[in-house]
Amino acid sequence: MWLPACHRHLDLDDPGGYTVLADRYAAAVTQLGLQPVLFPMAEAGDIPCLLPLVDGVLLTGSPSNVEATHFGETALPTDLLDPRRDQLTMRLVREALDRAVPLFGVCRGLQEINVALGGSLYQSLHEHSGMMDHREPRDEDLAVQFAERHEVLLEPGSAFAHWAGGQRALVNSLHGQGIRRLGEGLVAEAHAPDGLVEGVRVMGAPAFAYAVQWHPEWRHEQHPFYQRTLEAFAQACRGHRKLRDAD
Ligand SMILES: N[C@@H](CCC(=O)NCCCC(=O)O)C(=O)O
Numbered sequence: 001m002w003l004p005a006c007h008r009h010l011d012l013d014d015p016g017g018y019t020v021l022a023d024r025y026a027a028a029v030t031q032l033g034l035q036p037v038l039f040p041m042a043e044a045g046d047i048p049c050l051l052p053l054v055d056g057v058l059l060t061g062s063p064s065n066v067e068a069t070h071f072g073e074t075a076l077p078t079d080l081l082d083p084r085r086d087q088l089t090m091r092l093v094r095e096a097l098d099r100a101v102p103l104f105g106v107c108r109g110l111q112e113i114n115v116a117l118g119g120s121l122y123q124s125l126h127e128h129s130g131m132m133d134h135r136e137p138r139d140e141d142l143a144v145q146f147a148e149r150h151e152v153l154l155e156p157g158s159a160f161a162h163w164a165g166g167q168r169a170l171v172n173s174l175h176g177q178g179i180r181r182l183g184e185g186l187v188a189e190a191h192a193p194d195g196l197v198e199g200v201r202v203m204g205a206p207a208f209a210y211a212v213q214w215h216p217e218w219r220h221e222q223h224p225f226y227q228r229t230l231e232a233f234a235q236a237c238r239g240h241r242k243l244r245d246a247d
Contacts, residue, residue: 001029001034001035001036001037001054001055001056001057001058001237002037002038002039002050002051002054002056002057002058003021003025003026003029003036003037003038003057003058003059003060004038004039004042004057004059004060004085004088004089004092005019005020005021005038005039005040005042005085006019006020006021006060006062006064006082006085007019007020007082007084007085008020008082019038019040019041021036021038021060022060022061022062024217024218025058025060025061025106025217027217028216028217028220028230029058031220031221032230032231032233032234033234033238034055034056034234034237036058037053037054042088043084043087043088044087044088044090044091044092047088047091047092047095048095051092051095051096051099051101052099052244054101055101055102055237055238055240055241055244056101056102056103056104056208056233056234056236056237056240057092057096057101057102057103057104058104058105058106058109058233059089059092059093059103059104059105059106059108059109059110059112059113059211060106060107060108060109060217061106061107061108061109061174061175061215062082062085062107062108063080064079064080064081064082064085064108065079065080065081065108065123065176065177066086066108066111066112066115066121066177067079067081067083067086068121068123070086070090070115071115071119071120071121072120073120073123076123076124079123086112089109089112089116090112090115090116091116092116093112093113093116093117094116094117096209097202097205097206097209100205100206100207100240101207101240102207102208102209102233102236102237102239102240103202103205103207103208103209103210103211104208104209104210104211104233105210105211105212106211106212106214106215106216106217107174107175107212107213107214107215108175109211110179110198110199110200110211110212110213111175111177111178111179111213113183113186113200113202113211114179114182114183114186114200114211115183116183117183117184117185117186117202118183118184119179119180119181119182119183119184119186120180120181121177121178121179121180122177122178122179122180123176123177124176124177125175125176125177125178125196126176130194130195131178131194131196132150132192132193132194132196134149134150134173134174134175134176134178134192134196134213135173135174135175135176136149136172136173136174145172145174146172146174146215146218146219147172148170148171148172149170149171149172149173150170150171150173150192150193151168151169151170151171151192151193152168152169152170152171152190152191152192152198152199152214153167153168153190153191153193154166154167154168154169154189154190154199155167155188155189155190158189158190158199158201159189159201159210159232160189160190160199160229162228163225163228163229163232164225164228165224165225169225171198171212171213171214171215171225172214172215172218173192173213173214174215175213178196178197178213179196179197179200179213182197182200185202185203185204185205186200186201186202186203187200187201187202187203188200189201190212192213196213197213198212198213198214199211199212199213207236207240208232208233208236208237210229210233212229216229216230217230
């Protein structure tokens with residue numbers, strides 16, 4: 001499974017950038033019986049060669065923001081950006097959908113899918129009246145940052161409601177951006193109490209195509225809703241594998 005990399009300038013002696021992937025995502029993919037791959041230097045032009053090699057695409061979260069220029073606004077001076085990842089994922093979303101490769105977005109990944117399909121984002125949710133502060137308490141340890149923070153209301157009959165076993169679930173929350181205008185073809189199927197769209201599916205997609213604003217990879221084995229969500233994606237990836245093998 002392809003997990004597009006993040007890029008950081010780490011505080012190390014080498015002044016060059018670093019390609020990174022949080023172990024949390026790679027471990028979850030491995031626990032699902034799949035093999036995570038990164039393609040560290042992949043650019044948008046490489047997608048047609050690389051996509052046929054994988055059975056799914058997982059767009060992970062990352063502390064960086066999707067650059068606002070991708071939805072017609074100006075980036076904030078405080079933004080941590082990752083232009084290489086933006087450049088890759090804006091095209092990868094469309095190509096994965098076009099080629100029926102299972103696609104799942106987590107946090108930044110949901111935001112990327114939305115923007116790639118022509119949607120826009122709130123740049124600082126907490127500065128908009130009526131919206132909750134969806135950011136994590138950064139000074140706390142990870143278990144507190146990733147603790148369940150609010151409910152999501154799940155559309156009756158949706159896959160989300162099926163995975164949750166009901167129309168409500170508790171989820172974690174670690175983001176400052178959020179969906180403002182929905183991208184073309186996206187259907188909002190999970191909402192936070194302030195109305196923010198937190199779970200989407202791509203209407204008419206030829207394969208699994210979902211995204212969530214929360215982090216189902218976090219301790220998923222202890223959280224049936226997270227686990228079922230990831231298992232559904234993994235099952236779609238295995239189905240894609242069978243199709244590739246049959247070719
Ligand atoms: N920067 C965006 C995206 C937030 C996001 O993906 N957070 C995840 C942080 C933890 C991780 O690296 O997975 C925003 O703030 O909205």
